[in-house]
Amino acid sequence: MANNHMLHLKKLGINTYKEAVIYMREDCHICRSEGFEAQARIQIAHKNQSVLATLNTIETDLLKPNEASLSKYAWDLLNAKEGDEIQISHPKPLISLDYIRAKIYGHELNENEIDAIVKDVVDGSLSDIHISAFLAASSGNRLNKKEILRLTQSMIDVGTRLAWPSKLVVDKHCVGGLPGNRTSIIVVPIVTAFGLIMPKTSSRAITSPAGTADTMEVIAPVDLDLATMRKVVERENGCIIWGGSVALSPADDILIRIERALDLDSEGQLVASILSKKIAAGSSHIVLDIPVGPTAKVRTLEAAKILQDYLEIIGKELGVEVRGIFTDGSQPVGRGIGPALEAKDVLAVLQGDKHAPQDLRERALTLAGLVLEFSPKVKTGAGKQLAQDILDSGQAWKKFQAICSAQGGIFEPPSAQHTYIVRSISQGKIEAVDNRYLTRIAKLAGAPKSKAAGVEFLTPIGTEVISEQPLFVIHSETKGELEYAVNFLEQGHQFIQIKEHE
Numbered sequence: 001m002a003n004n005h006m007l008h009l010k011k012l013g014i015n016t017y018k019e020a021v022i023y024m025r026e027d028c029h030i031c032r033s034e035g036f037e038a039q040a041r042i043q044i045a046h047k048n049q050s051v052l053a054t055l056n057t058i059e060t061d062l063l064k065p066n067e068a069s070l071s072k073y074a075w076d077l078l079n080a081k082e083g084d085e086i087q088i089s090h091p092k093p094l095i096s097l098d099y100i101r102a103k104i105y106g107h108e109l110n111e112n113e114i115d116a117i118v119k120d121v122v123d124g125s126l127s128d129i130h131i132s133a134f135l136a137a138s139s140g141n142r143l144n145k146k147e148i149l150r151l152t153q154s155m156i157d158v159g160t161r162l163a164w165p166s167k168l169v170v171d172k173h174c175v176g177g178l179p180g181n182r183t184s185i186i187v188v189p190i191v192t193a194f195g196l197i198m199p200k201t202s203s204r205a206i207t208s209p210a211g212t213a214d215t216m217e218v219i220a221p222v223d224l225d226l227a228t229m230r231k232v233v234e235r236e237n238g239c240i241i242w243g244g245s246v247a248l249s250p251a252d253d254i255l256i257r258i259e260r261a262l263d264l265d266s267e268g269q270l271v272a273s274i275l276s277k278k279i280a281a282g283s284s285h286i287v288l289d290i291p292v293g294p295t296a297k298v299r300t301l302e303a304a305k306i307l308q309d310y311l312e313i314i315g316k317e318l319g320v321e322v323r324g325i326f327t328d329g330s331q332p333v334g335r336g337i338g339p340a341l342e343a344k345d346v347l348a349v350l351q352g353d354k355h356a357p358q359d360l361r362e363r364a365l366t367l368a369g370l371v372l373e374f375s376p377k378v379k380t381g382a383g384k385q386l387a388q389d390i391l392d393s394g395q396a397w398k399k400f401q402a403i404c405s406a407q408g409g410i411f412e413p414p415s416a417q418h419t420y421i422v423r424s425i426s427q428g429k430i431e432a433v434d435n436r437y438l439t440r441i442a443k444l445a446g447a448p449k450s451k452a453a454g455v456e457f458l459t460p461i462g463t464e465v466i467s468e469q470p471l472f473v474i475h476s477e478t479k480g481e482l483e484y485a486v487n488f489l490e491q492g493h494q495f496i497q498i499k500e501h502e
Helices: 029-034 072-078 095-104 111-123 128-138 145-157 184-194 212-219 226-236 250-262 267-280 301-317 339-350 358-372 383-392 395-407 435-444 479-489
Strands: 006-009 021-025 041-046 049-058 067-070 085-089 170-174 198-202 238-242 285-292 321-328 418-423 428-433 454-457 470-476 496-500
Touching: 021 029, 021 072, 041 072, 049 072, 067 072, 095 111, 095 128, 111 145, 111 250, 128 250, 128 267, 145 250, 145 267, 145 301, 170 184, 170 198, 170 267, 170 358, 184 198, 184 212, 184 238, 184 339, 184 358, 184 383, 184 395, 198 212, 198 226, 212 238, 212 339, 226 238, 226 395, 238 395, 250 267, 267 301, 285 301, 285 358, 301 321, 321 358, 339 358, 339 395, 339 454, 358 383, 383 395, 418 479, 435 454, 435 470, 435 479, 470 479
Parallel strands: 006 067, 021 049, 170 285, 198 238, 285 321
Antiparallel strands: 006 085, 021 067, 041 049, 041 085, 418 470, 428 496, 454 470
């Protein structure tokens, strides 16, 4: 490689999350000689490592003609430091692009083809546009069971796979789409207090106001490395951490980032995402919560049965036992929607507060009972009562405190400085609730980035209300975020349907 294709690195501190980007002056000698323009794909070599990155050009003196910069993700991939030299070149053709084009035209992909795509996703060889094309071509039930199985296995193979001393390693996961459904934080201490191993790696919000990791982070540290995670599990039988910090399925983290931007979550990708993460974490037995409702992620019982079938059959093919359960997805679970508000609900249930939301408690006990029934010591049908005994005795709360302590401490959830009460304009009975709109209000209010922001939901379906009675309360950390949410309300969207008395 000629020296005139060398540039010195300058750090600009640009975070593109999981996207490799290189920044160069548009008038630099390499751009001129090689014809590189913005959005070109460029091969970057640094010492014994290389990465493909998307070019963004700079028109000012932020960089000198002999300098380049990288996104944080690319810096980390290359293990580069400021002042280091990098070599710039045209990339070699990617065979995986041929496979993505084949999928666009409806062809079934074989094992080697899917392996190549997933490898190039993790290596950073595929741009966001290429990954978007693959995701779009795979959506709408365009992946058959063979392809979903191959995709799941490939996503497991490119990451770390944990092993535990017990043959029985349990987990519980929700497919999502239901605000406030933070049962995992209750299930883990119940199950681990009984003695089962449950290394819970959780996600952050994708399209919701809070993921399990966002809510748990309000109470205890979740950004643990792999060694620390192991110590916590060895000490307490389980943990509740952010899965992104241990890189168990790195391909999934990248695909989720693109899915978030596309607002796309197809059945095949969903199955591969869930199972690859759980199997990589070492799980052998998994309970999957599938909420079904008109404004949930899964809208119909028919769609739920298809998803359940995929998860159970593909799980079996990969050597894990999966049990899917359909739950009520017609309305939020508990009262809180947003990290801190959901954390307060969870703590109320664990502490046995008589004012704790009973729907969250009952749902968590049902799911914990099913997980406990994986144990040969627990008879079928006896799990829920056992889970209730563990919760009511205070054992689960004691175990939760121990897990938090092992992860680095336990915190008091914050409260928002600004609130706005939304009141009923009529008298009657709550007939329906739109999960999507309540989710959007909570996000406009600042959740999940603003931990105390969200919605406090006060009137579940069946509640009798009178005029001026509070329906829900918007919580925000700033006046500006509160105004965003209130302005959305004033557009006249129907969030809660009230059947007026005749």
